[in-house]
Amino acid sequence: MPTLASCHCGSTVIALPEPPTHATQCTCTYCTKTGGLWSYYPPDAVRIVKAEHLGLYAPNTHNEHYFCTCCGITTHGVSPDWELGGEGIPENRKFAVNARLLDDYALFTALALTPIDGRTLW
Template sequence: MIQAKCHCGAASLGLPTAPTEATECNCSICRRIGARWVYFTRQEVTLPAPQSTQVYVWGDRMLAFHRCRSCGVTTHWQSLDGSRDRMAINARLIDGLDWSAIRVRPFDGADTWKYLDEDDAV
């Protein structure tokens, strides 16, 4: 199992596999966080203890962004209403990733809600 953990280690997530692709979104929160998101189903991820994270919800109130209560690093987001089986993990929390081997896809979450590299998508 692959570990993604915050700076202080209090909020750690278990992932089934190392990512081969990540999304870099330019929406107002993602560009400030600097996250590169990798996606899994909720069943595939071992979540940190609930008391180790704090939730931030805003805007349309569809996503809950989690951050470590101790060091403040954003760890993941989940659907608030459970309508999405997919959740996102901040891949920057995975030590030792070879970013040159990972496809980083730019996503325009600020305007068009489209991947900006769709012309070359397989």
């Protein structure tokens, strides 16, 4: 059975193939301002079940940040699968779900958090 994540109003629902066990806490300006904690999956492993009010913020040609235009919650993103300290823009992509959207709060509170210094790295 998939693990579900949804925005506050329920207009966006994401089905994850399995519950996340960890999330990254990035310090870049975007993640800091939106409060996202990110759990990563291969893009083809995740299913968008419902996307009635989905907005896109794309600050450049390789990062896509999605949010619910009804309740304003940052929901997910698709970006290059960056290596920490790596150079160039990788070809492989990854799907990031905002772990704060997990419908099962016990899963969220059990996540191991990994800090990433996004302000310095990118």
